[in-house]
Amino acid sequence: MGKIAADQHVPSITRNDDFVLTAVVSSRNPEMPGIAWHKTLQSLFDDGPAIDAVALCTPPQVRYDLATLALERGVHVFLEKPPGATLTEVAVLEQQATKSGATLFAGWHSRFAAGVAPARAWLAARRIDSVSIVWREDVRVWHPGQAWIWEPGGLGVFDPGINALSIATDILPNAFFLTNATLSSPANRAAPIAADLTFRDTTGAPITMDLDWRQTGPQSWDITVETDAGTLKLAEGGAVLTLPEGTDSNEDEEYPGLYVRFASLIRGGRSEVDTQPLKLVADAFLRGTRIAVENFDD
Structure with a gap:
């Protein structure tokens, strides 16, 4: 729950009728009334309210383990850009999404x-x-x-x-x-x-x-x-x-557009993981x- 989440993701989720912001994960309490707070994603899955999807807005170097944790539980995953620290880890995540049946969305805002x-x-x-x-x-x-x-x-x-x-x-x-x-x-x-x-x-x-x-x-x-x-x-x-x-x-409708797309992919049971920008x-x-x-x- 850092700057990009506060500036772009939360307002876009709030405006989208397909999503309800239920919980946030952060090392420090962002003090959002009515929203559950957990220090780790593992804690949220173990003790928090049930969720259907996560938006991972961390630095790319730590995103793979978080995405794996979510996909193993069949939770849909939105990856901030870039989708990962390496091309190979993103390819592995795509395979994990296919196996779990969850949606994996690499968002290019x-x-x-x-x-x-x-x-x-x-x-x-x-x-x-x-x-x-x-x-x-x-x-x-x-x-x-x-x-x-x-x-x-x-x-x-x-x-x-x-x-x-x-x-x-x-x-x-x-x-x-x-x-x-x-x-x-x-x-x-x-x-x-x-x-x-x-x-x-x-x-x-x-x-x-x-x-x-x-x-x-x-x-x-x-x-x-x-x-x-x-x-x-x-x-x-x-x-x-x-x-x-x-x-x-x-x-500017970049992040609202991303969440419209994320909802559409979930409804269709599909993933969208374009790594061409990262390849370049x-x-x-x-x-x-x-x-x-x-x-x-x-």
């Missing part, structure tokens, strides 16, 4: 931004000439004092960067793969603070990606696609869509050149 679905529809009939992704933000604003994000498995700047990749893999009509990467890591941290990446799709169209956690002032979450029919731009993380015919901006990040760590930059301290 940026795919539910207002401009993403119309962008995908518009690009489906276009020739892609090039793509530019610029994802720059201030880590001190978005992850203050969060040591886990700098540790192995925490992804560093790819924690926000994977949001951009979740959009790109959803809207671009052709598969794409990494060709080169440079990862800039502070000398006192295990994970990168910035990265420059190049990809190309199966038609040869180039895709560039600029990630940086040292941005101050205005933040940049932009994807620009050059096509044979003009330029498409998704700004503000996918909330604002600009096409040759004009700009459309809508209210893994490829960057596998193939990228590492360079050391100045120390980073909160």
Whole structure:
């Protein structure tokens, strides 16, 4: 029951008639009247009220054991992004979900931004000439004092960067793969603070990606696609869509959309575990050149 749960999950659950928030798990009591509190998920299963589903909002490094605990009991599992610390553990979880009959949902919240679905529809009939992704933000604003994000498995700047990749893999009509990467890591941290990446799709169209956690002032979450029919731009993380015919901006419905999807999957007895964004990040760590930059301290 951390920041993302309080800011996004709880309000979205409250707004969704398919779910009732029954209990929270946290090392410290969040003091939510009428909501059961347990220090551990095991304690909740042993002594708490009966539950049908859990949303795991922990750092990815500890999520596998929690998800396994839930799936073994036939409890449906919503995984915050990224779905795990490794690709293999997520694949194992998917097998466990199939065996248990429970739903496993790897939620990519940026795919539910207002401009993403119309962008995908518009690009489906276009020739892609090039793509530019610029994802720059201030880590001190978005992850203050969060040591886990700098540790192995925490992804560093790819924690926000994977949001951009979740959009790109959803809207671009052709598969794409990494060709080169440079990862800039502070000398006192295990994970990168910035990265420059190049990809190309199966038609040869180039895709560039600029990630940086040292941005101050205005933040940049932009994807620009050059096509044979003009330029498409998704700004503000996918909330604002600009096409040759004009700009459309809508209210943020990312997390409410995730819970609508989670409920639909449960009703249908299905799972949805797309790991393609995580595969691209893994490829960057596998193939990228590492360079050391100045120390980073909160």
